[in-house]
Amino acid sequence: MAIRYIPTIGLEVHVQLKTRSKMFCGCPVEYGAEPNAHTCPVCLGYPGALPVMNETALRMTALTGLMLNCKVAEICKFDRKNYFYPDMPKNYQISQYDQPICDKGGVPLHELAYPKDAQKTITNPNKIVKLVRIHLEEDVAKSAHFEASSGIDFNRAGTPLMEIVSEPDLDSPEEAFAFLTALQQILVYGGVSDADMEKGQMRCDCNVSVRPEGTTELGTKIEIKNMNSISGVRRALAYEIERQTEFVAKGGSLAQETRRWDDGLGQTTLMRIKESAHDYRYFPEPDLLPVDTRVFMDEVRSQRPELPAEKKARFTEVYGITDYDASVLSSDRALADYFEAAAATAPKAKTLANWISNDLLSALGAANEPLSACKIGASQLAGLLGIIESGVINARQGKEVFLEMFATGKDAAVIVEEKGLKQESDSGAIEALCAQCIEANPKAVEEFRAGKAASINFLKGQVMKLSQGKANPALVGEILVRLLSA
Ligand SMILES: [Zn+2]
Numbered sequence: 001m002a003i004r005y006i007p008t009i010g011l012e013v014h015v016q017l018k019t020r021s022k023m024f025c026g027c028p029v030e031y032g033a034e035p036n037a038h039t040c041p042v043c044l045g046y047p048g049a050l051p052v053m054n055e056t057a058l059r060m061t062a063l064t065g066l067m068l069n070c071k072v073a074e075i076c077k078f079d080r081k082n083y084f085y086p087d088m089p090k091n092y093q094i095s096q097y098d099q100p101i102c103d104k105g106g107v108p109l110h111e112l113a114y115p116k117d118a119q120k121t122i123t124n125p126n127k128i129v130k131l132v133r134i135h136l137e138e139d140v141a142k143s144a145h146f147e148a149s150s151g152i153d154f155n156r157a158g159t160p161l162m163e164i165v166s167e168p169d170l171d172s173p174e175e176a177f178a179f180l181t182a183l184q185q186i187l188v189y190g191g192v193s194d195a196d197m198e199k200g201q202m203r204c205d206c207n208v209s210v211r212p213e214g215t216t217e218l219g220t221k222i223e224i225k226n227m228n229s230i231s232g233v234r235r236a237l238a239y240e241i242e243r244q245t246e247f248v249a250k251g252g253s254l255a256q257e258t259r260r261w262d263d264g265l266g267q268t269t270l271m272r273i274k275e276s277a278h279d280y281r282y283f284p285e286p287d288l289l290p291v292d293t294r295v296f297m298d299e300v301r302s303q304r305p306e307l308p309a310e311k312k313a314r315f316t317e318v319y320g321i322t323d324y325d326a327s328v329l330s331s332d333r334a335l336a337d338y339f340e341a342a343a344a345t346a347p348k349a350k351t352l353a354n355w356i357s358n359d360l361l362s363a364l365g366a367a368n369e370p371l372s373a374c375k376i377g378a379s380q381l382a383g384l385l386g387i388i389e390s391g392v393i394n395a396r397q398g399k400e401v402f403l404e405m406f407a408t409g410k411d412a413a414v415i416v417e418e419k420g421l422k423q424e425s426d427s428g429a430i431e432a433l434c435a436q437c438i439e440a441n442p443k444a445v446e447e448f449r450a451g452k453a454a455s456i457n458f459l460k461g462q463v464m465k466l467s468q469g470k471a472n473p474a475l476v477g478e479i480l481v482r483l484l485s486a
Contacts, residue, residue: 004213005245009176009237010168012205013183014161015193016139017060023138023160024051024094031199035153043138043158045090050287055296057160060192061101061136062293062300064162067190067307068183070105070134072297077290078136081280086152087140097282100135101293107131107166107186108309112327113178115234123171129179130167137161162192168207168218173237180204180230182308189305189333197229204228208237210244219244220254224261224268236261240268311336319349328357334371341378347389355381359399363406375409376402384412392416393423396469425472427479430463433471434479437462448484456480 021028025042041049065072079097106128111119141157143150164183170176184202187195195202204227209219224240227233239261244254259268306314311330315321321329329339339356346352360381364374384405388398393416404415416422424430437459438445448455456477463476 003249005210005241005248006213007172007208007210007237007241008168008218009170009172010207011166011170011176011179011233012207013164013166013180014139014203014205015064015164015187015195016201017057017160017162018191018193019054019056019060019160021054022158023054023057023136024158026052027158029159030155033155035151035155037155039154039157044154045088045157047090051094051285053288053291054160057136057162058101058291058293059296059300059303060160060190061134061162062297063190063303064164064187064192065102065105065134066301066304067186068102068105068107068131068134068164070102070131072102072293073099074294075099075290075292076101078285078288079282080285081137081282083278083280085140086150087143087157089141093138093140094285094288095137095282096135099290100133101291102134105131105134107179107183109175109178109182110309110312110327112331113181113185114174115177115231118174118177122174124175127175129175130169132165132167134162134164137163168209173234173241176206176237177230177234180233184230185308185331189307191305197227200228204233206233206237206240208240208244210241210248219248220256222254222256223258223274225258225271227261229263232261232263235263235266236268239266243268305333315339315353319343319353321350321353325350325353325357328361329353332371338371338378342382344382345379346382346385348385351389352382352385355385355402359402363403367406375407376405377409380405380409380411387412387416391423391425391472393421394469394471394473396464396473397421397423422470423472424467424470425475427475430467430471430475431479431483433463433466434459434476434483437466438480438483445484456484 019029022043025040027038027040027043030038042051062072076096077099078094080092081095081097082092084091108126108128111122114122139156139159139161141152141154143152166179170179184195187193193201197203206224206227207221208224209221211217211219222240222244224236227236240259247254256274258271258274260271261268308330312326315326315329316323330336335356339353342352343349364371384398384401387393388395393401401412401415401421404410405412441459441462444455444458459480460473460476463480464471464473
């Protein structure tokens with residue numbers, strides 16, 4: 001029988017913090033500026049230039065630690081990581097080695113964080129992926145290669161970079177996808193980063209190995225560098241697991257190497273073989289004193305936001321909405337805020353949740369627009385639901401009004417007035433339509449009278465059609481039953 005191979009995955013995630021200035025100098029952090037517009041002797045690495053710590057970056061990293069249940073160290077320090085590379089002209093990077101700001105912790109995975117096609121087959125529900133640590137360092141410059149020359153842009157050099165290192169605790173590409181999605185949500189919730197992988201605000205290195213089922217020793221670790229999309233991470237890992245499994249199953253022995261993912265080709269290619277671990281000759285940064293985080297932790301604690309999982313639990317309890325709707329609404333902080341703002345005046349939170357997670361999200365998706373660009377304000381959506389609830393228009397007409405609101409931003413009441421959309425609730429008029437339908441559909445009438453209750457839905461549909469969708473459906477149902485039982 002063929003041996004089954006088990007993958008083990010660990011991720012290292014680099015996150016750009018949303019500070020206004022760089023980590024050790026006052027240069028602004030601004031993307032898309034002219035190359036080398038934001039530089040000074042410190043971030044250019046001039047000899048003798050002295051770094052000054054950005055306290056906001058420290059607080060943001062500590063806040064991330066709180067959100068991810070890490071132990072935030074009372075004292076942390078910075079070290080020099082020595083290496084030679086053109087994007088790092090002072091030949092060392094200021095990072096944290098043996099006393100990082102955050103230790104341990106974890107990222108809780110939830111169903112909607114998984115890829116859509118994998119949400120029904122989750123192997124470890126409610127898994128919390130363990131973290132090793134979170135540390136703070138400075139980003140390096142960006143090099144660009146032209147036809148006959150290369151250039152370096154130092155705008156990014158020295159910007160605050162938070163590195164989140166997971167344990168080799170992930171069992172599948174789908175879990176890695178869920179990990180990054182859930183982590184991204186939490187970072188955005190805390191306002192520490194926009195964490196957009198496509199914009200390079202969150203970057204990820206993946207370590208992956210395979211071993212025969214039943215054994216405990218991990219296989220040879222292969223690193224995939226610089227991933228820039230969450231779905232790319234999933235594809236790269238799936239490819240790499242298959243490649244390694246095939247190779248090892250044939251009796252091959254893998255070398256420790258670093259590979260690059262080519263999304264177009266759908267494969268990883270060799271970058272370099274790791275002959276030995278780098279010796280970065282870390283030593284304490286002599287220009288920076290150790291940091292006592294106790295000075296600001298009380299304030300950071302007070303800034304910890306309610307996290308997605310906590311929000312979800314509160315939404316189901318306070319508003320009585322379904323687990324699914326609560327997951328959808330809490331997955332994005334802006335969406336959650338929108339829901340709560342609308343719920344303040346909407347007649348029924350449950351109906352509101354439904355409208356947001358179905359109608360609103362699909363309209364936004366179809367228009368390829370973010371919620372921030374949505375023309376329907378939270379109170380306007382609540383207004384529409386109020387008009388439907390009061391019976392002025394029916395739910396079907398409500399959908400029509402909704403689409404008009406989405407396109408124009410007008411209030412529901414204005415559209416109802418303009419379009420003459422009032423629901424027909426005159427029982428005399430509806431009764432006439434019902435009688436007409438009963439007359440025209442003897443077969444359905446016979447079936448209903450013979451006990452087939454569902455036949456009434458057909459008749460109801462016919463009456464609605466006859467009224468051009470304007471009849472009050474509840475009233476139609478009542479009158480039909482009365483006439484048929486007579
Ligand atoms: Zn600078």
